Amino acid sequence: MANFRVPGPIGLSGPTQDLDDGTLTRGVSPRPGPLGLAASGAPGAAATAATDLGWAQIKADMEAHEALILHLYLDSEDKVTVGVGNMLPTLTAAQALGFVLRSDPSRAATAEQIKTDWDQVNAEAGKNKRAASFARLTLLDLPADTCWALLRKRIDGEFLPGLRKLFSGWDGFPTPAKRALLDMAYNLGLNGLKKFRILIGHVEKGEWDKAADACSRKGIPDERNAWTKARFREAMPAATSR
Amino acid sequence: MRHPASAAGFPQGRQVVRRIAVAAVLLGAAGQASAAPPAPALLPGAGALLGITQPAEADAALERPFDDPVELSLDAGGQTRETPAHCRALLGLAPRIYGTRPAGDWNVLQQRLADCQALQWLAAGQVPQYSAMPPRLQAVRETRLWPAVIWPAISRDESNALTRAAQTLRTASGRRIWQLVTPGRSGLAGLELASRGYTLRVQWLAHGDFDGDGWEDWLLRWQARVEGGSWRGARSVLLSRKAPAAVFTVNSGAPSR
Numbered sequence: 001m002a003n004f005r006v007p008g009p010i011g012l013s014g015p016t017q018d019l020d021d022g023t024l025t026r027g028v029s030p031r032p033g034p035l036g037l038a039a040s041g042a043p044g045a046a047a048t049a050a051t052d053l054g055w056a057q058i059k060a061d062m063e064a065h066e067a068l069i070l071h072l073y074l075d076s077e078d079k080v081t082v083g084v085g086n087m088l089p090t091l092t093a094a095q096a097l098g099f100v101l102r103s104d105p106s107r108a109a110t111a112e113q114i115k116t117d118w119d120q121v122n123a124e125a126g127k128n129k130r131a132a133s134f135a136r137l138t139l140l141d142l143p144a145d146t147c148w149a150l151l152r153k154r155i156d157g158e159f160l161p162g163l164r165k166l167f168s169g170w171d172g173f174p175t176p177a178k179r180a181l182l183d184m185a186y187n188l189g190l191n192g193l194k195k196f197r198i199l200i201g202h203v204e205k206g207e208w209d210k211a212a213d214a215c216s217r218k219g220i221p222d223e224r225n226a227w228t229k230a231r232f233r234e235a236m237p238a239a240t241s242r
Numbered sequence: 243m244r245h246p247a248s249a250a251g252f253p254q255g256r257q258v259v260r261r262i263a264v265a266a267v268l269l270g271a272a273g274q275a276s277a278a279p280p281a282p283a284l285l286p287g288a289g290a291l292l293g294i295t296q297p298a299e300a301d302a303a304l305e306r307p308f309d310d311p312v313e314l315s316l317d318a319g320g321q322t323r324e325t326p327a328h329c330r331a332l333l334g335l336a337p338r339i340y341g342t343r344p345a346g347d348w349n350v351l352q353q354r355l356a357d358c359q360a361l362q363w364l365a366a367g368q369v370p371q372y373s374a375m376p377p378r379l380q381a382v383r384e385t386r387l388w389p390a391v392i393w394p395a396i397s398r399d400e401s402n403a404l405t406r407a408a409q410t411l412r413t414a415s416g417r418r419i420w421q422l423v424t425p426g427r428s429g430l431a432g433l434e435l436a437s438r439g440y441t442l443r444v445q446w447l448a449h450g451d452f453d454g455d456g457w458e459d460w461l462l463r464w465q466a467r468v469e470g471g472s473w474r475g476a477r478s479v480l481l482s483r484k485a486p487a488a489v490f491t492v493n494s495g496a497p498s499r
Contacts, residue, residue: 066472067346076349076474077467085472126291128353131346133310158470188396189470191439196397218396219466219475221348223320223341 051171053178058155059148061179062186065224068148070141071102072117073134078125080118083147091118099140109140155182162190167203173235177208180215180231187220208235279458282367282450287429291463292357292364297448300364304329312351313343329358353476356463360478363452363461370451373458374486379431379446382481382490383420385412392492394440394466394475410489411435415442430463442466447478453493457482464494 062068066084072094075081080088088094091114099109099117117138124137163178163185164170170178181203185193194200202210212232216225282297289295294303305328316322320340326332336355342348376382388411390404395414404414412418420433423443432445448461459480466475480493 065345067344069346076353076476077465127309128350128357130310130312130350132344185471187471187473189439189468189473192396192468192471192473195400195439197399199397214398216398217473218401219352219394219473221339221341221345222318223315224345226318 050174051178053175053182055152057175057179058182059151061183062151065183065227066186067131068144069131069134070144070147071135071138072121072140073131074121074124074129075131076128080121081131082142084151086147086150091115094118097142098146099142102139102141105141105143113140155186159185159190166190166194166200169204169206173203173206174208176231176234177203177211180211180228180235183224183228183231184215184217187224188217208232211235279370279373279451280449281369282364282448282452284364284448285430285446287425287431288445288447290429292360292447294361294364297364297367297450300361300367303361304333304358304365308354312347312354314339314351315341315343329354329361333358333362349474349476352474353465356476356478360447360461360463363478363480364448364450366454367448367450367452368454370458371456372484374483374488375449375458375460375481376486379433380422383422383433385415385417385420385435386410386489387487388412388490389492390414392442392444392464392479394442394468396468396473415440432463436469439469440466441469444479452480453482455482457484459493 062084068084069082072080072082072088075085075087080094082088082094082097088097094117095111095114099114101107101109101113117140120137121134124134159182163181167173167181173181181193184196188195196214199211199214202208202214209232212229215228215232217228284292284294284297292300292303293306294300307327311325311327313323313325314335316324316335316338317340322338323343324335326335332355339351342351382388390409390411390413392411393400393404393414395401395404403409415435415437417435417437420435423432423434423445425431430445430447432443434441434443436442443465445463445465446460447463449458450461451457452459452461459482462479462481464475464477464479467473477494481490482493483490
């Protein structure tokens with residue numbers, strides 16, 4: 001698929017972004033918008049900018065709420081992880097990735113070097129350390145582009161198709177609402193999001209103000225709950241937003 | 243073993259009821275150790291997780307500097323930043339926590355808060371006067387004995403459902419029995435329940451009277467995660483009960499003293 005350009009997300013200025021091959025961030029077919037919102041997907045229509053969710057925006061949101069860690073680290077369950085929460089179940093899985101030497105990123109790491117980092121990281125099990133603190137124990141990095149590609153594979157292959165399946169009107173949702181729902185889906189898993197039945201009911205009806213009041217998750221930072229709520233409020237038509 | 247129910251006054255004219263109640267208590271107590279409940283103690287593997295070798299060290303450990311402190315954003319808006327150096331400082335700031343910097347440190351913070359809470363409870367530990375707790379972890383595997391609040395309900399819909407009458411972990415999870423988890427790298431035995439998109443694990447850290455009510459509590463490390471998502475939960479909870487075979491109570495609040 002040839003690259004093409006689309007307007008940036010609502011409220012963001014600056015250069016437009018390329019959408020390259022393989023992304024599912026654009027709707028596959030235009031659908032009517034929910035309750036009084038214009039249909040989306042028509043090239044050049046004003047509504048297009050209001051409903052598109054580009055990769056650059058997804059990446060920015062993920063970076064804000066999760067974390068991009070280039071080296072191996074242990075998550076809070078002592079599982080070896082890299083990138084944006086990309087868990088590596090085995091050493092072989094780690095060795096299949098294109099790690100490079102931090103001291104010379106032009107040099108690819110050997111399987112033995114990856115094993116050394118793997119062992120160093122695993123030796124810290126049970127210490128509940130911050131991801132960043134593993135930098136001094138490791139010599140290798142996974143290039144940021146590779147980390148983002150791993151994330152994108154999950155977003156495009158799992159989360160966006162799942163959201164489209166969960167919400168019949170997904171393609172017509174305002175961009176801020178899509179951002180909120182993608183954040184919830186990534187955090188809770190698609191099955192976890194399905195447990196928010198009241199929220200889902202409001203979302204299906206385009207009742208963004210009510211969705212804002214029903215999106216609170218237990219066990220996450222107040223900051224992230226406030227961000228999600230603000231996105232749903234941002235999705236409200238200007239005349240009715242409070 | 244003393245038991246408060248045996249000393250409590252019963253209304254006049256209810257002697258039969260009283261005798262039955264006392265007999266029931268004595269029968270239940272027969273399942274317990276004949277001696278007084280043991281002094282607070284750590285279970286094997288718990289000390290390594292908390293960085294202490296015995297409960298008496300817990301108070302000092304509350305002020306042991308963190309190896310890698312987490313930066314917190316505080317209060318609504320999160321403009322205030324603090325990096326607490328040790329558990330006591332972190333626990334003092336806990337009600338004001340808005341997020342972490344970077345945000346990805348949130349799960350580490352949750353586990354750290356849970357461990358600090360565990361130390362605070364251990365520091366307040368006393369020899370219990372009474373016990374209605376079984377002797378072994380294997381004896382608490384039936385989910386009907388656990389309250390529903392132990393279940394990691396993330397949405398308001400789930401939480402509301404759990405507050406209905408007669409809810410237990412069995413109704414919340416749909417499972418009858420916890421799986422026994424053999425000690426791993428931590429050396430701690432635990433129980434695990436995977437159901438309805440959650441995996442919940444508890445590990446037994448210590449026993450003693452940690453909330454000051456005279457009854458034996460079990461201090462548990464509580465961890466939960468969702469399948470297919472980044473959400474993780476961590477807490478320290480006290481498990482207790484005041485009658486053998488009764489549903490346990492769970493206390494996840496701060497120590498009362």
